[in-house]
Amino acid sequence: MKTALITGVTGQDGSYLAELLLANGYTVHGIISRSSSFNTERIDPFYRDPHDPEARLFLHYGDLADGTSLRRILENVRPDEIYNLGAQSHVMVSFQQPEYTADIVATGTLRLLESVRDYQAHTGRSVRIYQAGSSEMFGSTPPPQREISRFAPRSPYGVAKVAAFHYGVNYREAYDLFVACGILFNHESPRRGETFVTRKISRAVGRIRVGLQENLYLGNLGAKRDWGYAGDYVEAMWRMLQAEAPGDYVVATGVAYSVGEFCEEAFSAAGLNWRNHVRVDPRYLRPAEVQHLCGDATKARNELGWRPTVAFVDLVRMMVEHDTELAQQERTLQAAGHKVKPHTAVPA
Ligand code: NAP
């Protein structure tokens, strides 16, 4: 049975990928960052105590900023496959913390590649690496974007992902490492971080629906994104590492909607009119915006046999239903006298 190592295992994708790999019989090791509060909420439901003989998911403290920790974990875990999903992944935050974003997203990837290069050289074992690239790398290049489209990033995050992508390609060419770069378009789920726009919307819809909130403040309603379901997208990552040779693949649905259209669909799923609740607040506008992303995943379909299974409308409904339940729980607790509040202090 194979062993996989995941950076960013506590994130949206890391949690779905860990579940997929466990279901496929893998032993899975995840790297987690030290945090003063718990950050394993997404993996807690399927994590088993390591004393349990059935346990196949193991966690290690480490950080993409800390090359020593990466090397040590690699030596201990001896993985067949590495999925590099760890990142400061928020585009708006990257304008506020560009150096940190570059250090984790770009140089962090380099640290990992260097560790694997040395590890392979001295052990003779081969390791396959998945690098989490992003449609944000295409930036201002008009759709449809495909593997050969020009990278024209519009944010420090996008620039750092382009650098990480080129590091991956360079290590493939220079050292013959098996590095597959996924260029994934936006993918969402009920586990999406609450500061990304889709989840911000579905959380607000749930709370407005049960009477806990009146308005939702957003930035650019005209931006268009190609939104898919995260559960489908981790399957594409896995398929990339099962291929005969490493390659670069766009993963997308091929259909784009605006932020306003997402609002319309989400509010109407709850029987609400979005225009009565959505307000624009300029503080959510970005210094430079990516206006239109819509991917062409023909290569992934032809070479990996991958295709999305969840349509836009079903994705929106899945998120709204989940977040309506959360809002109902919140209301029940409030009615019982508990002081509960969502994490509204975090700007998004
Ligand atoms: P996410 O939910 O933000 O998760 C990011 C993960 O990275 C978290 O586990 C986070 O840990 C971890 N992390 C943050 N800083 C780190 C560091 N210094 N060292 C190691 N780990 C660190 O992101 P996601 O949506 O799952 O995305 C996964 C990857 O795909 C990211 O690289 C992202 O940039 C990329 N991507 C995402 C999309 C998308 O639409 N979701 C599209 C294209 C590419 P904490 O939980 O402790 O913060």
Ligand code: GDD
């Ligand atoms: N977050 C946020 N908050 N975005 C808003 C808001 C708001 O209040 N109002 C409008 N938007 C717009 C953003 O300006 C952007 O055009 C769009 O909604 C999507 O924003 P996000 O959900 O934050 O995602 P993103 O497209 O910037 O980045 C995500 O997708 C990339 C792939 O294209 C992230 O997951 C990245 O990590 C990923 O690489």
